[in-house]
Amino acid sequence: MKHILKFRNKNVSPKIYLLFAITFFMLSCDLEEEVISFRTDSNFYANQEELNRGVIATYSGLYEVLAVEWSVTEQRSDNTFTDPDASPESNFQNFTLDRFQVETNNTLNQEYYAACYKAIALANRIIANLDVAADENLRNQYEGEAKFIRALLHFNLTRLYGSIIISDQIVIGEEGQQLARQAQTEVYDFIIQDLLDAVSLLPESYDASDFGRATSIAARTILGKVYLTAPEKDVEAAITQLEYVRDQSDRDLVSSYDLLFDENNEVNEEVIFSVRYETGLVGLGSIFPNLFAPVRSTGSILGVFGDGDGRNIPSQDMSDAYETDDVRKASSMADGFTIENGDGPEDDEFRLDKYVLKYNPASASAVEDGPVDFPVTRYADVLLMLSEAYVDARGIMEALTELNKVRVRAGLAPLTESDTPSTFAFRLALEQERRVEFAFENHRLFDLLRTGRAMTVLNTHFSTEFAYNDPDNPDRGAGPISSFQLLLPIPQREIDLNPNLAQNIGY
Structure with missing residues (x-):
């Protein structure tokens, strides 16, 4: 497990690194009480310093979430899609997720669900122990940070699974077997209240040494998306939150897209909230350069040390989605790479294997130890959400103003x-803009679900993408999908542990 907050040496004392080491040890033990200590939840945190370590541990829980989130969202x-050259049997978990044929015992689905609730449990532990913080401002900040993370994860869970368990307190032992799923309207009410609390409790910014902690600006941004979803x-509530970020915060677009990654x-004016990585420290590096690099590409991909796993491969349609002069493609993906097989260019081999390069650093010296942060939301998201809200509330002209900035x-x-003579035409243009702006940042599926376009787009994807229509490999076909498949199944392990959990229809 890795740590969320990344600090430079010039900003951090040795005591902070000791804190990181302690937190990492705690997380590696899964925060089980019998491993860490013999204290109960009622007195787990004895003072403000320990509570802060708990907050950092809660952020660190996002590493485990992100490690598999791409497989249940972007893929x-x-x-x-998943590696088209791998047999269905050799990559069954990704193969079935990619094709919406996921079974209730899919391990990646289980890992994501469990990782989200584990991080939520850490947030609940913070909220239950706030009294140990002597400083009122810090107490408010810690509560706001915990509620922000709790809301963000509930938001992702309900978008992927539908009605879910609302986890708002510490649950011990058999208490968990009494919990039941709650209607999405109740889940969204809970998420909104947590984010409203976070807006009121959190500062708008921190010193550079605390960059990476949630701010009230981050809470407003996610709240705007919640209102739209x-x-x-x-729509008007979304506009209120998003206009505040645009007009009252110090957030802005960076001058060049490439600078974002x-x-x-990484400490720039566009980042609103990101999961932070640090190379060279045990367990703090990003896995994505190796995870997304092509198989058998050792030494041939800039910023990747060792071989790639060939996951999350860009589709041909994704590659074609970029306009000719769009600078974002060169920063986001590549259509192939060159293997140097001899002493000169005449011996080189070019492989047409697409891959994500958005998270690759300029150089790498270790496997799964990348330094590039993963953006959860950034200022461009604010502008394009405002554009989405404006087209309903204020018309195409105002909506175009925000879209065109991006x-x-x-x-x-x-x-x-x-170019956008109707509201429908504008929405398609906005859909396209969000796709290329946030490619491989886990936005696309959520966008399609929010706009009601998922069934149409995905069934077109399955009917036109060669990976699913290879005449030599008919067993790798996919689609058309049914509406029930847009939701993931509740993992069977969770239902086995808690008979009060009902499965999603169709599974």
Whole structure:
């Protein structure tokens, strides 16, 4: 397990690194009381310093979540697929997720579900022990951070599984077997309240040494998306939160898209909340360069040390989605790579294997130890969500203004009203813009679900992408899918442990 907060040596004292080491040890033991100590939950944290370690441990829980989130989000969109050269049997878990044929005992599905609730449990532990913090400002901050993480994970869970268990307190032993799923309207009410609390409790910014902690600006940004996603969508409430971020915060687009994923420029004005990685420290590095690099590419991919696992492969349609002058493609993916087989270029071999390179550093010296942070949300998301809200509330012209800020940064000409003559045409243009702006950042499936376009887009993906229509490999086909498959099944292990949990229809 890795740690969420990344600090540079110039900002951090040796005591902080000791704190990291202690937290890492705690997490490696899964925070089981009998391993860490013999204290009960009622007195687990004895003082403010220990509570802060618990907050850091809660952030660290996001590493385990992100390690598999791509497989239940991006891979289940039209952006990527699993290795088409691997047999279905050799990569069964990813193969079935990719094709929406996931079974209730899929291990990746189970890992994601469990990782989310584990991090939520850590957040609940913080909230239950706030009284040990002597400093009121820090007490408020810790509560806001815990509620932000708790809300974010409930938001992801309900979008993927539908009605879910609302986890708002410490649960011990058999108490967990009494819990039941609650309606999405109740889940969204809970998420909204947690985020409203976080907005009021958190500061808008921190010193550089605390960069990576959740802010009230991050809470407002996620809250805006929640309002746009909830069953009872509230466009005006979303606009209120997102306009505040645009007009009252110090957030802005960075000048160049490529700078967003430069490990030397990660503390920048566009990042609103990210999961932070640090190379060279045990357990703090990113796994994504190796995970997403092509198989048998050792030494041939910039920023990847060792071989790749060939996961999350960009689709042909994803590659074709970029306009000719769009600078974002070169920063996000590659259509192939060169293997140097001899002494000169004439001996080189070019392989047409697409791969994600958004998280690759300039150089690498260890396996699964990348330094590039993973953005959960950034300022471009604020602008494009405002565009989505404006088209309903204020018309196409105002919506185009926000969308074009993002397009122009990408080196593209702004769209005009003649390019989007109807609301439907505008929404398709916005869908396209979000796709290429946030490619491989786990947004695409959630966007399609929010706009009601998932069935149409995914069934087109399955009917046109060669990976699913190879005449030499008919066993690798997919689709069309049914609406029930848009939700993941509740993992069978969870149902076995808790008979009160009902399975999603169709599984």
